[in-house]
Amino acid sequence: MKAIRILSRGIRDAFKSVIRNFSLSTAAITCSSITLILVAVAMIISYNVNHITNDLEKELTIVVYLKQTCAEEQKEEFKNKLEMMKNNNVEEYKYKSKDEWKLEMKEYSDTFSTALDYLDTNPLLDSVTIYVKDVNLLKETTDEIKQLDYVESADYGEGMAENLVKVFDIIEKVTIIIVLALVLVTAFLIGNTIRLTIFSRRNEIEIMRLVGASNTSIRLPFLFEGLFLGILGSIIPILITVYGYVLLYDHFNGYLFTQIIRLTEPFNFILNVSGILLVIGAIIGMFGSYHAVRKYLKI
Amino acid sequence: MELIEIKNCYKVYNNGVTAIADLNLKIDKGEFVFVIGASGSGKSTLIKMLYRExxxxxxxxxxxGINVAKLRNAKVFKLRRKLGIVFQDFKLLPKLTVFENVAFALESIGIQKKEIRPKVIKALENVGLKDKMRSFPNQLSGGEQQRVCIARAMVNEPKLLICDEPTGNLDPDISKEIVDILDKxxxxxxxxxxxxxxDRDIVNKMKKRVLLLQNGVLVSDDKKGSYKVHEGN
Known part of the structure; x- marks a missing residue:
C-alpha cells in the first residue's frame, strides 16, 4: 500500500513538474525529438544498408569454366572436391555441361544455332556456378579453385560488387557510431533539463531528506519526469518515421535507383524502429534524470 | 537508558580543522540538554553529527541504537524518521501554507492522507498556531515561523528533538516563548x-544540563549549569 502511495505521488509530482516548468520541458522535448529523428534516420539507413548488402552478397558467385580437355572422371573429381569444400566456404554449386549451354544458346538465337550446327565438336565449356558462404573469403576460394589444372578460368565479380559491399560495410559501422553518439547527447540534454527543474526544487529535496524521506521516494518523481520527457520527445520522431518511411517507400516503389537495390518493406520494420525509439527515449530520459538527482541526495 | 552515546569521537574536516576531539557523551531519554560554546567550538558539528549531516x-x-558513523547515505532516512530537527533559518517552503508545510513532512515519508490531517492539526495546536494554518510563511513573524518548524519536527512524534540555535534569529521575548514551548x-x-x-539568558533561566564545548573539546558537563559559571574559561 505504502509503495503504491509513493508511486502515485511520484507520478503526480512528475506531471505537475512537467507542466509547471512548461518552457523548460518544451525545450527538452524539442531537443530529444530532434536527436531522436536523427537516430531514426540513422537507424533506417543502417538497417537498409544491411538489407541491401545481404541481397548483394547473395548475387556474388564464382563462375568456373573447365578446360576442353577435361575428362569425365576429372569432372567427377571436381564435383567431389566441391562437396568437400562445403565444409569451408562453398554454400552450393550448380553444374552446367557444355551440351546444356549449347541447347540454351540455340534457343537464344537462330544465328548461334546455325553457327553451332556447322561445327562438329562443341566449342563451349562446362561451367560451375558456386555460391559462397562468406563474401569476404570470395577471393581465397576463387584462388584455390584456379590452382586445379583442369580449370580453364575461375572468376567472381571482382571490382564493383565487391567494393560496393565494402562501402556499405563502412556506412553501416559509421551509422551505428552516429546513433550511439546521438543517444548520449539526448541523455545529456534531458539530464540537463531535469537538473534545472531539480535546482529550482533543491530546498524541497533538502527538507525531504531532513524529515526522513527515503532516497527512492525523492528520486521517483524526477525519474518519472525524465520518463515522460523522453516518451513525449519520441512521439514526433515516431510519427515522422511511420509516415515518412511509408511515403518514401511508395515514392520509390520499393527500389532505390536500380532493381537490384531493394528497400526494406515498411511493415513490421517501422513498427520495430518506432518501438526502439520509444524505448530509447524512455531509457535515456530516466537515465539522465537519475544521474542529475544523485548530487542532491547527499545532504 | 541512553538515547545518545558518543564514544571517542573525532571529527576532522577536509581542510584540516579539528572540530571535535575525543568526545565521550551519554544522554538519557527525556533529558533537556543545552550545548553551548563560542563560534567554532564545534557545537554545530556535534549537532550535525546527531542527524548525520x-x-x-x-x-x-x-x-x-543506530551507529551514525556507519550509516550509509541511502539508509539515512531510517535515522531521520526517529528524530525531529529545528533549524535557525526555519527551512520552511515559501509556496506552501503552514498546514502544507507540516503535512509535507508526513507526505514525504508516505503516511496515508487521512492520517495526515489530524496529526498536523494536533501538532499545530501544540505550538498554538492552529488559527494560522492557512497562512503562508512570509505572512508570519519570525517566532511564528519557528513554531511552524517545531510543529513540523514534532508531527511524527519523534523521541529526539534536535535544535540548532533555534532562537538565533529571534529577539529575547520571542526566544523565551520558543524555549517554553520546547520545555513543554x-x-x-x-x-x-x-x-x-x-543565548545565555535562556540557559541561565532554565537550569538544565549544560555541555560546554571549547575548540572541539567538552570542557564541562554540568547537570544544572548556567552560562555565567563558564564565563571565566
Whole structure:
C-alpha cells in the first residue's frame, strides 16, 4: 500500500513538474525529438544498408569454366572436391555441361544455332556456378579453385560488387557510431533539463531528506519526469518515421535507383524502429534524470 | 537508558580543522540538554553529527541504537524518521501554507492522507498556531515561523528533538516563548531535546544540563549549569 502511495505521488509530482516548468520541458522535448529523428534516420539507413548488402552478397558467385580437355572422371573429381569444400566456404554449386549451354544458346538465337550446327565438336565449356558462404573469403576460394589444372578460368565479380559491399560495410559501422553518439547527447540534454527543474526544487529535496524521506521516494518523481520527457520527445520522431518511411517507400516503389537495390518493406520494420525509439527515449530520459538527482541526495 | 552515546569521537574536516576531539557523551531519554560554546567550538558539528549531516572521522555516535558513523547515505532516512530537527533559518517552503508545510513532512515519508490531517492539526495546536494554518510563511513573524518548524519536527512524534540555535534569529521575548514551548514538549511527551544555543539568558533561566564545548573539546558537563559559571574559561 505504502509503495503504491509513493508511486502515485511520484507520478503526480512528475506531471505537475512537467507542466509547471512548461518552457523548460518544451525545450527538452524539442531537443530529444530532434536527436531522436536523427537516430531514426540513422537507424533506417543502417538497417537498409544491411538489407541491401545481404541481397548483394547473395548475387556474388564464382563462375568456373573447365578446360576442353577435361575428362569425365576429372569432372567427377571436381564435383567431389566441391562437396568437400562445403565444409569451408562453398554454400552450393550448380553444374552446367557444355551440351546444356549449347541447347540454351540455340534457343537464344537462330544465328548461334546455325553457327553451332556447322561445327562438329562443341566449342563451349562446362561451367560451375558456386555460391559462397562468406563474401569476404570470395577471393581465397576463387584462388584455390584456379590452382586445379583442369580449370580453364575461375572468376567472381571482382571490382564493383565487391567494393560496393565494402562501402556499405563502412556506412553501416559509421551509422551505428552516429546513433550511439546521438543517444548520449539526448541523455545529456534531458539530464540537463531535469537538473534545472531539480535546482529550482533543491530546498524541497533538502527538507525531504531532513524529515526522513527515503532516497527512492525523492528520486521517483524526477525519474518519472525524465520518463515522460523522453516518451513525449519520441512521439514526433515516431510519427515522422511511420509516415515518412511509408511515403518514401511508395515514392520509390520499393527500389532505390536500380532493381537490384531493394528497400526494406515498411511493415513490421517501422513498427520495430518506432518501438526502439520509444524505448530509447524512455531509457535515456530516466537515465539522465537519475544521474542529475544523485548530487542532491547527499545532504 | 541512553538515547545518545558518543564514544571517542573525532571529527576532522577536509581542510584540516579539528572540530571535535575525543568526545565521550551519554544522554538519557527525556533529558533537556543545552550545548553551548563560542563560534567554532564545534557545537554545530556535534549537532550535525546527531542527524548525520556530518559523519564522525573516528569513533562512534549512537543515536537510538543506530551507529551514525556507519550509516550509509541511502539508509539515512531510517535515522531521520526517529528524530525531529529545528533549524535557525526555519527551512520552511515559501509556496506552501503552514498546514502544507507540516503535512509535507508526513507526505514525504508516505503516511496515508487521512492520517495526515489530524496529526498536523494536533501538532499545530501544540505550538498554538492552529488559527494560522492557512497562512503562508512570509505572512508570519519570525517566532511564528519557528513554531511552524517545531510543529513540523514534532508531527511524527519523534523521541529526539534536535535544535540548532533555534532562537538565533529571534529577539529575547520571542526566544523565551520558543524555549517554553520546547520545555513543554519535553515535559509533556518526554521527548529528549538537545539545543545548541548562544543565548545565555535562556540557559541561565532554565537550569538544565549544560555541555560546554571549547575548540572541539567538552570542557564541562554540568547537570544544572548556567552560562555565567563558564564565563571565566
Amino acid at each position: 556530518e559523519k564522525p572521522t573516528n569513533g562512534s555516535v549512537f543515536v537510538g 514538549i519535553n515535559k509533556e511527551s518526554g521527548t529528549t531535546i538537545i539545543m545548541a544555543t548562544h
